[in-house]
Structure formats: C-alpha cells, structure tokens
Amino acid sequence: MTNHPLPPNATIGIIGGGQLGRMTALAAARLGYRCHILTPEPDSPASLVSAAVTLADFEDQAALRRFADAVDVITFEFENVSAAGLDLLASLKPVRPSPAVLRISQDRITEKTFLNEAGVATAPWRAIDTLDDLRTAAAELGLPAILKTTRLGYDGKGQALLRTEADLATAFAELEPKPLILEGFVDFACEISVIIARGANGESAAFDTVENRHRNHILDLTLAPARIAEATATAAQDIARRVAIGLDLVGLLAVEMFVAADGRVLVNEIAPRPHNSGHWTIDACPASQFELHVRAVAGLPLPPAIRHSDAVMKNLVGPDDTALWPQILATPTLIPHLYGKTEARPGRKMGHVTHLFPRGALPGEFGVAAGLGVLGGSK
Numbered sequence: 400m401t402n403h404p405l406p407p408n409a410t411i412g413i414i415g416g417g418q419l420g421r422m423t424a425l426a427a428a429r430l431g432y433r434c435h436i437l438t439p440e441p442d443s444p445a446s447l448v449s450a451a452v453t454l455a456d457f458e459d460q461a462a463l464r465r466f467a468d469a470v471d472v473i474t475f476e477f478e479n480v481s482a483a484g485l486d487l488l489a490s491l492k493p494v495r496p497s498p499a500v501l502r503i504s505q506d507r508i509t510e511k512t513f514l515n516e517a518g519v520a521t522a523p524w525r526a527i528d529t530l531d532d533l534r535t536a537a538a539e540l541g542l543p544a545i546l547k548t549t550r551l552g553y554d555g556k557g558q559a560l561l562r563t564e565a566d567l568a569t570a571f572a573e574l575e576p577k578p579l580i581l582e583g584f585v586d587f588a589c590e591i592s593v594i595i596a597r598g599a600n601g602e603s604a605a606f607d608t609v610e611n612r613h614r615n616h617i618l619d620l621t622l623a624p625a626r627i628a629e630a631t632a633t634a635a636q637d638i639a640r641r642v643a644i645g646l647d648l649v650g651l652l653a654v655e656m657f658v659a660a661d662g663r664v665l666v667n668e669i670a671p672r673p674h675n676s677g678h679w680t681i682d683a684c685p686a687s688q689f690e691l692h693v694r695a696v697a698g699l700p701l702p703p704a705i706r707h708s709d710a711v712m713k714n715l716v717g718p719d720d721t722a723l724w725p726q727i728l729a730t731p732t733l734i735p736h737l738y739g740k741t742e743a744r745p746g747r748k749m750g751h752v753t754h755l756f757p758r759g760a761l762p763g764e765f766g767v768a769a770g771l772g773v774l775g776g777s778k
C-alpha cells in the first residue's frame with residue numbers, strides 16, 4: 400500500500416489501548432476504517448470502541464505476528480515496543496511511523512542527540528552512567544538540574560529535581576533503569592507544543608502552537624492558541640516542521656517545548672503519536688489530530704490543520720475530577736469526553752472537557768476559569 404490510500408473498511412492496527420487509541424479509533428471509524436487494538440489490558444479504552452483486539456503483552460512475538468497478519472497497516476498510541484518487536488512488525492506490514500522514528504523517541508539520549516544534530520535547541524544535557532558522571536555533570540550544568548531516566552518516563556515519573564549537592568547520591572540510587580540523563584533546569588516562561596502530521600508524500604499540516612499547564616506533573620490545561628508573541632509561535636512551528644522532516648515522519652508528531660524566560664524556544668521532548676495537548680482539536684477544528692493521524696497513516700490527503708474556534712481543554716484526572724461528571728454534563732458550554740476507564744485512581748486521566756471561544760476571543764485567566772465553570776477553580 401506504500402503509495403496507495405488504504406481503502407474503506409480496511410483495518411488499522413493500533414499498538415496500545417489507552418485513550419489516545421480510543422480517540423484514534425473513533426476518528427478512523429468516521430473515515431470508514433476498522434481498528435484492531437493490541438493491548439495487555441482487558442476492556443481497554445481503545446478496544447471498547449474497536450472492531451477487534453489482540454489481548455497480549457507488547458513483547459509477545461507470537462501475538463505480534465497474529466496481530467500483524469490481521470491488519471493492513473500498523474500504528475501506535477504507545478511507543479515503547481522493543482526493537483525486536485518493531486522489527487518483527489515491520490517485516491510483516493507497513494509500520495507508520497517507522498521503527499526508526501520510534502527508536503529515537505523512546506530514549507531521551509537518542510532523542511536529544513537527534514534534535515541537537517538537526518540544529519534544534521534543547522536544555523543542556525549530559526548522559527549519566529555513574530555517580531561520578533553525575534557529580535561532573537552537575538558541576539558543569541549547575542544546580543538546580545533535573546535527573547531523568549532515559550526510557551519509559553512519563554507524567555513526571557522517572558525524574559528528580561536536584562536542588563543541592565546533597566540530592567545527587569539519593570536521586571542517582573533511586574532512579575531506575577540506568578543510564579540516566581541530567582538536564583539543565585530551564586527557567587521557562589511557559590510550556591508550549593505543536594502537533595504536526597506528515598504524509599508519505601512529504602506534505603504536512605501543523606496545528607497552531609498551544610500553551611500547556613501542568614498540575615502535579617500531569618497536563619492540566621491546554622490553551623489554544625498559546626498566548627505568546629507571534630514570532631515565538633512561528634519559531635515553534637518551524638521547529639516542529641524541521642523535526643518532522645528530519646525524522647522523515649509518516650504519521651503524527653507532538654513536539655513539547657519550553658519558552659525560556661529570554662524568549663528562546665527549547666524542545667523538551669517529542670512523541671510520534673497523538674498527544675494530550677491536541678485533544679482540543681476534536682472540538683475546535685474541522686479535522687482533529689486523530690483524523691490527521693489516521694489520514695497520514697492511511698495515505699489519505701491531509702486537510703489543513705485549521706482551527707474554527709479558540710479552545711481551552713482541561714483534563715479530568717483521578718477521583719476528584721471524575722466526581723464532577725454530573726455537573727459537567729449539566730453545563731452546556733463544556734464539551735465532555737470520557738475514556739471508559741472503570742477505576743478512577745489518583746493521577747489517572749479519566750477524560751477531558753473542551754470549552755470553545757469564538758476564534759480570536761480566547762480570554763485572559765479569569766475568563767478561562769469562568770469558562771470552565773465547575774472545573775474552573777478545581778485544584
């Protein structure tokens with residue numbers, strides 16, 4: 400199918416069963432495709448809305464083979480499949496984005512090396528194998544600094560803020576698996592992201608730069624568009640395009656960035672899949688990040704990533720936010736999304752809401768909080 404669009408009723412295989420897979424499957428269904436989910440989780444958010452599921456571990460080679468045999472193209476909502484698994488999948492069916500892209504984004508050292516070689520600025524960083532490496536790197540980069548695992552970190556897991564010399568040994572002992580990476584602390588004015596889709600023919604479409612606010616290391620709010628200088632928003636778009644081209648991406652890519660206090664834009668990390676900071680696009684754009692993901696993977700034309708409205712997206716995290724569901728449903732200005740998870744554990748993303756504003760009318764802090772109604776003051 401390399402150069403041919405995937406025909407209607409074909410099957411898209413999605414690795415991972417979370418909410419990103421669920422919303423991808425919903426977008427795929429609207430375009431007439433079926434989805435087949437590979438996940439170890441029974442009743443996963445994605446499998447609940449998909450035609451088929453292979454219930455297996457991501458490293459179960461026999462299951463990967465059965466899954467690949469049953470689908471027409473393979474993509475991801477979860478990117479931490481081993482190199483062996485990726486190679487097996489790619490030997491059987493088209494894998495989009497390619498295993499090479501996933502390998503780069505799976506590892507913070509490979510990722511930052513790739514970015515810096517592509518001329519994209521990041522926080523200064525050092526690879527850390529030993530406590531001695533950490534002492535040397537901390538002296539070079541200065542404190543505070545952030546020590547992170549290179550693999551499998553997300554939502555603030557697998558990282559430690561080092562404030563003083565005394566923090567070094569404990570953080571080094573606690574963070575696993577090794578090796579680690581030490582990053583200079585970025586005194587950022589705000590965090591932003593750009594989501595870009597790119598097709599096999601090289602055409603691309605990027606959504607406007609958005610601002611992201613975190614609470615307890617988990618994304619809390621996305622404001623679309625970001626309230627930053629136009630030159631900064633454009634710089635972020637240019638970076639996303641450069642990264643997508645450098646990766647020879649086919650699919651969707653989220654680029655998370657810091658706007659430093661001095662206005663420079665530094666990339667924090669990249670994710671070659673739909674991203675939480677793009678959920679607002681379902682309600683504020685004619686074609687969402689999920690539709691663009693499906694279109695890029697299926698070889699369909701990419702529509703422009705335009706926005707008909709400004710938007711605020713707020714995540715519903717854990718039991719406290721979930722308890723507000725009845726009030727959310729009773730607020731007509733909140734567009735509700737729930738992911739079908741049965742257990743609202745603390746810190747777990749259960750759903751999100753979007754509040755739309757006319758294009759160009761995203762208000763200030765007070766207006767944003769007021770727009771979120773019952774969720775506006777939730778902490």
Ligand code: AMP
Pocket residue numbers: 522545552553554555556582583584585586587590613616667668
């Ligand atoms: P990450 O898991 O790398 O996305 O980091 C999670 C969050 O930690 C980011 O969204 C930032 O708020 C913060 N953070 C990560 N790296 C740095 C850094 N080098 N300097 C300052 N804050 C950071």
